[in-house]
Amino acid sequence: MTRPAAPYPVAVVGVGNMGGAMAARLLKLGWPVQVHDIDARKHVTLLAAGAMAHASPAQAALGCAAVIVCVVDAVQCEQVLFGPQGLAGVMPPGGMVLLCPTIAPQDTERLAGRLVRHGLEVLDAPMSGGPARAREGSMSLMLAGPDALVARHETLLGALSSRIFRISERVGDGARTKLVNNLAAGINLVAAAEVLAMARAMGLDLGRTLDVIEQSSGQSWIGSDRMRRAIAGDYVPRAHMTLLEKDTRLALQAAQAAGYSGPLGAAAAQVFARASAAGLADLDDAALLRWLEDPS
Structure with missing residues (x-):
């Protein structure tokens, strides 16, 4: 699969402290960003910065080559990916999901397996460093997943973080x-x-x-x-x-x-x-x- 031309549309699902800072970072760099959070109040500052806000994960993911999932736990991941308004059912085959929450490795592996069965590609990508570092692009990003997929989205990953640690090709090792x-x-x-x-x-x-x-x-x-x-x-x-x-x-x-x-x-x-x-x-x-x- 060819590398998408950057900057390309990206969705951020879960725009609390970290997800909101990541979305703000991308907006500042000129990326088209679509957002969704269960708490619509978190959309306000991102809307002012140029984001498009949506009422569901599925709506936010429409037309996006990549989706950054930045919710709290595995239960929320399950909901935003595969729930009634989940994004897995609307993304085109070959779309990439960046899984950023801190969850158990077996949950990362399980969710990634289901996404692959939907024709999607997955990077296990927990982050660390806090909102200020996420906003300035200096947070740590721990990547596990196929080398070819990392290369395909290196522009997006580089926009998110100047401190990328390549862990392995095995999804779950980031977690x-x-x-x-x-x-x-x-x-x-x-x-x-x-x-x-x-x-x-x-x-x-x-x-x-x-x-x-x-x-x-x-x-x-x-x-x-x-x-x-x-x-x-x-x-x-x-x-x-x-x-x-x-x-x-x-x-x-x-x-x-x-x-x-x-x-x-x-x-x-x-x-x-x-x-x-x-x-x-x-x-x-x-x-x-x-x-x-x-x-x-």
Whole structure:
């Protein structure tokens, strides 16, 4: 199959924090973008930037050579791909679906298999880095899928990210890599929140303590990013607590399937689960500091 002339029409299904930033990035670069989200309020800023908004995934996918799926979990993926208004039934054979959610590898493999039976091509493409990096095109994109398909859509992929990691040709390996990364992120975030809670208990200034950590051996990107917000009392959700609760749980399940068990992952996953159950589920995961200071 020949490479489509770029820029070509692209749909983004799920335009929350990450999907909306990806759509904004493409619009800024002059790509024709069609969007759909179950929450139509999320269309507003993208409409102002030149996107076309639609009432269903199927309508958004019409006429598009590629669709970026950026929903939350496997259940939502199933709905937008194969539900009553799903896009799989309207895309022409040879169309490409970029699966970006953090989901279990077996779910990625299952969804990809069904898409292939519809005559569609699939890239397993989880992303990482947050909305700001997605908007500026510097997020990490972990690609698993056929080399020929990556080459065919290299212009689109390059527009989305300057940090593309080619994982393998096996769909599902992108999902596995993302879960490894997100378990590391979860462990690091719990560690950062714990030591700052400890610092406050010792009477230290949290801002100065974090200054030291950022320039020393304890530094981590997610620790700095989230704890700066926590120190300011800013818990407006960029990444909901429930996301790392889900991702650490999925990572542990993937580890179990591979026959591996480590000492830290389960402890971190339990922290996110308990913080969510304590009423912080809809806050930014920076609120972990607040919970660790008062877990009652």
